[in-house]
Amino acid sequence: MDQQLIEQMTQWHEEDEHQRIVDTVLAIPENDRDYETISRLARAYNNLGLYDEALKQFERVAEEGEKDPKWHYRVGFALYYLKRYEEAAQAFGIADSLEPGDRDTKLLLKWSLQKAEKQRRQEQRQAAKRATAALASYNSAANAVPFAGMSLSDFWEDSQYARESYVSEPPTHEMITSIEEELGYKLPASYIALMKQQNGGIPKNTCFPTEEATSWAEDHIAITGILGIGREKSYSLCGDLGSRFMIEEWGYPDIGVVICDCPSAGHDVVMLDYRACGPDGEPEVIHVDQEDDYEITFLAENFEEFIKGLVNEEEYDTSVEDKEADLHKVAHGKFSPLLTELCAQVTEVEQIEQKIRNICTRIVEEKGHFSFHADERSYLMYDVQFWLYTKSYPDTSRQQYLDVYPKMIAFGGEFGQGGYAPSWITDWLDQRMREGQIVQEHGHLRFTDQAKAEVIKALENLAD
Structure with missing residues (x-):
């Protein structure tokens, strides 16, 4: 060559x-x-x-x-x-x-x-489970009472959000059968028993210990809620944010049923894993990590063991350390290649990189962590990123911007958040378009001159 x-x-x-x-x-x-x-x-x-x-x-x-x-x-x-x-x-x-x-x-x-060692342990565990599946099924008493000796009266957290997003009426036999047919898997007796006590919701204990690190933590995973048996609520097994949605739209492996969402807003989930037992057997409980190419981490032999193993988040309270780490990140972390490129094109604002770090430092100081939501400073950062990108790439469509957005800060490496919820970005963009600050011409998005001037002014007036 x-x-x-x-x-x-x-x-x-x-x-x-x-x-x-x-x-x-x-x-x-x-x-x-x-x-x-x-x-x-x-x-x-x-x-x-x-x-x-x-x-x-x-x-x-x-x-x-x-x-x-x-x-x-x-x-x-x-x-x-x-x-x-x-x-x-x-x-x-x-x-x-x-x-x-x-x-x-x-x-x-x-x-x-x-990962090779983890893979070997997983294969050995599944092989052993396949070998004993028939015997285990034969020996399990049909009338065994799930959660015997465990009180569930204080298991659930009561909140308006939980009631609106998770909790449905207790499932009938017909509903259970219908959901199982739609999912293609028989639900564990212990899962059905818990849902009859309360059909979905947010438990008081939301952490589960792990022997291996995940994208969430070195020694545990966290869940937001447990999906109920139904279709009515968004966070139910067959709801619009339920198991099939996560598998078909988010790419999670089609090996079972998603039963818990996590604080990452879709970037990791907890599933029932039927690979070793078949669709009618007793599934394992696993954590699936989209951030690590859908890496699977074993959690528990069955759903009842998973529920009994949940612990309170206070056992893993690292908020002070996390805040300090994020403050160091936003002050010293290296910008992503794209963000570096965009900042290099700015002549309207002096020390643009430092201005960005200052805004993000204030966000961390107020929230305790580095993330953008729907607050005023987050919206300023959405505005800044949009201004920076469309300044360098003026022929940008809506979808092109949504596709490139993660490469600036959300997944920006050292100066990054490690994830984001796409709905925050689309909500911001829709609002700015309703307000007339962002307009679309010939399929391309841009700030109006006035909106652009306001973003520049906000940056210039930012105190050090």
């Missing part, structure tokens, strides 16, 4: 123009593609999330890549995201031996080994 093409592909790689690399290489006759060309094609497939295609290309130059640490690293990268963790660990191990000390290689090697 000639030097000019290498430089062009390097530029495209740095600009995340990976499809252009693929198109360019595929236009070259196969017999004319050398090791460097095929390696860049495979890397581009990796960056597009087409890991199987990447592996096919890497296999074509396996002999030449045998002594190349980058080849082994990129193979490991593809295997890691295909959840083939043992193979990924082997590839990263070879890359590390060929080029010791590379930080990214060591980190992915560590993660691969951890």
Whole structure:
């Protein structure tokens, strides 16, 4: 491959123009593609999330890549995201031996080994459950009383929000049968028993200990509420934010039933897992983490064990430490590449990066954590991000902006929130359009001149 093409592909790689690399290489006759060309094609497939295609290309130059640490690293990268963790660990191990000390290689090697061990434990547990499923079903007494010895009288938190969003009338036999048919799974007897006591709601104890870290915490997960048996309430099994919605719209694995939502506003859930027991068996309870490519973490052998294992959030109160960590993040965290690029184009406001940090510091000081909602300072940050982006990219449609929004701050790396609820952004955008501050012309969104001037003025008047 000639030097000019290498430089062009390097530029495209740095600009995340990976499809252009693929198109360019595929236009070259196969017999004319050398090791460097095929390696860049495979890397581009990796960056597009087409890991199987990447592996096919890497296999074509396996002999030449045998002594190349980058080849082994990129193979490991593809295997890691295909959840083939043992193979990924082997590839990263070879890359590390060929080029010791590379930080990214060591980190992915560590993660691969951890996930491989977790995967092995999960496979062993499910194999054991399959082997004993029939015996366990035979030995379980049909008239066993769920939650024997546990009082449920003080289990639920009573609030208007819980009553409006979760709690339905006790389920009838007909309703239970109908919901099971729609979901395709038989619900555990203990789940039905709890729902007959109160059909959905927010428990007083909302945390469950874990042996492994998740996106929520190092040693536990948290739930917001438990979905009831019904369709009426949004947070019910077949409600508009229920199990099928989370599987079909959010991409959660179709291996069971979503039974709990979590504080991340959709980015993790708790599910009943029927893989080992079949649709009529006794499912395990698992945590599924969308933030980590739908990583599954085992929680409990059954629903009753999960309920009995819930503990109060006060046992994990780290609010002071979390606030300090977020204050440090907004003061010193590195901006995302996109936010850095946008700020570099600003001439209207001096020290725009510091202005952004000042606003976010005040948000953390007031809320105790780094997140944007529907308050005044959050709306200012929505305005600032929109102004920054449309200033550099004026031909932006509504959907294009909603798609790019997470790359600025929501998932901005060091200076990021680690997640967001899309409805906050659409609600803000709809409000600004109703107010006439944002207008749409020829399919493109922009601030009016007056609205733009108000955002600039708000930034200029921001006290240090």
